[in-house]
Amino acid sequence: MQKVLKQLKVNKLNSGTSTGLKWIESKGEKLGSYSPVDGKLIASVYSTTKNDYEKVVKTAQKAFEEWRLVPAPKRGEVIRQMGDQLRKFKQPLGELVSFEMGKSLQEGLGEVQEMIDICDFAVGLSRQLHGLTMHSERPGHRMYEQYHPLGVVGVISAFNFPVAVWSWNSMLAWVCGDVCIWKPSEKTPLTALACQNIIQDVLKKNNVPEGVSCIINGGREVGEWMSRDKRMPLISATGSTRMGKAVGAAVGERLGRSLLELGGNNAIIISEHADLDMSLIGAVFGAVGTAGQRCTSTRRLIIHEKVYKKFTEKLVNAYKQIKIGDPLNEKNHVGPLIDKEAVQAYLNSIETAKVEGGKILVEGGVLKGKGFESGCYVKPCVIEAKNSFKIVQHETFAPILYIMKYKTLNEAIAMQNDVPQGLSSAIMTVNLREAEQFLSQTGSDCGIANVNIGTSGAEIGGAFGGEKETGGGRESGSDAWKVYMRRQTNTINYTNKLPLAQGIKFDL
Numbered sequence: 001m002q003k004v005l006k007q008l009k010v011n012k013l014n015s016g017t018s019t020g021l022k023w024i025e026s027k028g029e030k031l032g033s034y035s036p037v038d039g040k041l042i043a044s045v046y047s048t049t050k051n052d053y054e055k056v057v058k059t060a061q062k063a064f065e066e067w068r069l070v071p072a073p074k075r076g077e078v079i080r081q082m083g084d085q086l087r088k089f090k091q092p093l094g095e096l097v098s099f100e101m102g103k104s105l106q107e108g109l110g111e112v113q114e115m116i117d118i119c120d121f122a123v124g125l126s127r128q129l130h131g132l133t134m135h136s137e138r139p140g141h142r143m144y145e146q147y148h149p150l151g152v153v154g155v156i157s158a159f160n161f162p163v164a165v166w167s168w169n170s171m172l173a174w175v176c177g178d179v180c181i182w183k184p185s186e187k188t189p190l191t192a193l194a195c196q197n198i199i200q201d202v203l204k205k206n207n208v209p210e211g212v213s214c215i216i217n218g219g220r221e222v223g224e225w226m227s228r229d230k231r232m233p234l235i236s237a238t239g240s241t242r243m244g245k246a247v248g249a250a251v252g253e254r255l256g257r258s259l260l261e262l263g264g265n266n267a268i269i270i271s272e273h274a275d276l277d278m279s280l281i282g283a284v285f286g287a288v289g290t291a292g293q294r295c296t297s298t299r300r301l302i303i304h305e306k307v308y309k310k311f312t313e314k315l316v317n318a319y320k321q322i323k324i325g326d327p328l329n330e331k332n333h334v335g336p337l338i339d340k341e342a343v344q345a346y347l348n349s350i351e352t353a354k355v356e357g358g359k360i361l362v363e364g365g366v367l368k369g370k371g372f373e374s375g376c377y378v379k380p381c382v383i384e385a386k387n388s389f390k391i392v393q394h395e396t397f398a399p400i401l402y403i404m405k406y407k408t409l410n411e412a413i414a415m416q417n418d419v420p421q422g423l424s425s426a427i428m429t430v431n432l433r434e435a436e437q438f439l440s441q442t443g444s445d446c447g448i449a450n451v452n453i454g455t456s457g458a459e460i461g462g463a464f465g466g467e468k469e470t471g472g473g474r475e476s477g478s479d480a481w482k483v484y485m486r487r488q489t490n491t492i493n494y495t496n497k498l499p500l501a502q503g504i505k506f507d508l
Contacts, residue, residue, distance in 0.1 A: 172476075
């Protein structure tokens with residue numbers, strides 16, 4: 001891993017604060033990054049102090065005044081070059097993501113590919129930041145709307161996708177003319193430093209103003225500074241529902257904007273008309289991928305009673321074939337949980353499910369022995385449960401899958417929707433009527449609804465986000481760019497008269 005750290009220029013870097021073109025030697029508390037792979041310290045960085053936070057925000061404000069005047073296609077060209085740099089460093093960055101966070105190497109590389117893809121999306125977007133034209137009721141008048149950049153955008157990201165979610169926000173915000181201040185998770189600070197180093201040469205080469213891309217580091221307190229800071233018109237925050245409620249309240253109190261991507265409690269409905277072999281792949285990957293630490297991880301399987309026994313047997317057998325271990329070894333399917341606190345939450349949830357009446361179909365537990373010294377490796381667990389169990393209603397960020405029966409599709413959809421969260425959902429069926437009902441206004445209430453694919457794994461072309469306690473935010477594709485801009489309606493009178501709207505008369 002030392003070779004990777006050297007390639008990414010984070011082997012000797014201990015500062016956690018950057019204004020894009022230089023690192024600030026902030027002397028806050030030391031923040032250690034411990035790999036869940038082996039439990040050892042990878043490196044430490046200094047948290048951002050309040051004084052250095054002020055320097056960063058003021059530098060970003062100044063940069064915005066200049067960056068917003070750069071034509072959008074020119075901004076897009078800078079993003080294109082960033083995409084090329086990410087292609088160049090895809091392997092080492094993917095390895096660092098895997099080692100620092102614990103996800104499999106394939107998923108680490110896939111996360112960097114998401115960054116590359118959003119760069120490509122943003123380049124095209126740079127020539128499509130369009131508004132609308134509309135007809136005025138007054139003669140000789142023209143009406144249209146346009147979008148202007150907001151200013152300083154604060155990005156608070158989570159440990160489970162330590163780099164991709166930042167890129168979803170920053171690449172679009174930069175193309176829109178905004179500047180960004182990024183607070184990565186305190187559990188994965190090194191990947192953030194690596195990203196800044198990767199794009200730094202592009203920023204310098206293109207004479208991008210200092211302050212367009214900023215990084216600050218630290219715990220909850222730093223996030224609170226951002227949430228309460230009136231100089232940041234938009235805060236994009238990814239994490240737990242508990243965290244999102246705190247951010248939303250703080251930003252809302254100052255009438256700022258929040259883009260919240262919070263918890264998920266995602267279900268797959270397995271219809272009697274499903275292709276069971278294909279469904280098995282979607283269900284298992286959704287449940288155990290990233291060790292169940294995706295916001296889109298499959299938490300619940302709602303299985304038709306006619307295929308319940310057959311599919312459950314397939315599922316149990318598939319779980320016997322799951323390989324758990326070092327995520328950098330591509331033969332392994334599942335790596336560790338992020339830390340021992342997550343392991344304890346996993347164990348507590350299993351015990352709670354038992355108390356509520358859950359039946360263990362695949363036993364969980366913590367793995368010990370050679371290769372598992374970190375204490376963060378756990379066995380994916382399958383529990384037969386009821387949707388009404390309190391623990392089933394709760395999102396546990398771990399590889400625990402709850403399964404339950406249904407009789408009618410209406411019953412299955414009601415179960416799918418009967419949780420506080422509303423991020424991702426799926427139905428496995430070859431029946432057209434079932435598929436269409438699931439996607440209709442009386443179907444899934446989630447922001448993402450899939451047919452014959454699982455809940456986990458979204459493409460950047462579509463808007464990503466969910467409803468209810470998931471926060472209502474939308475990131476990445478489609479028209480998600482609009483949240484990073486302010487909308488302005490314009491009316492132009494090109495006559496020598498001044499008629500009023502709604503036919504109002506006001507003669508002098």
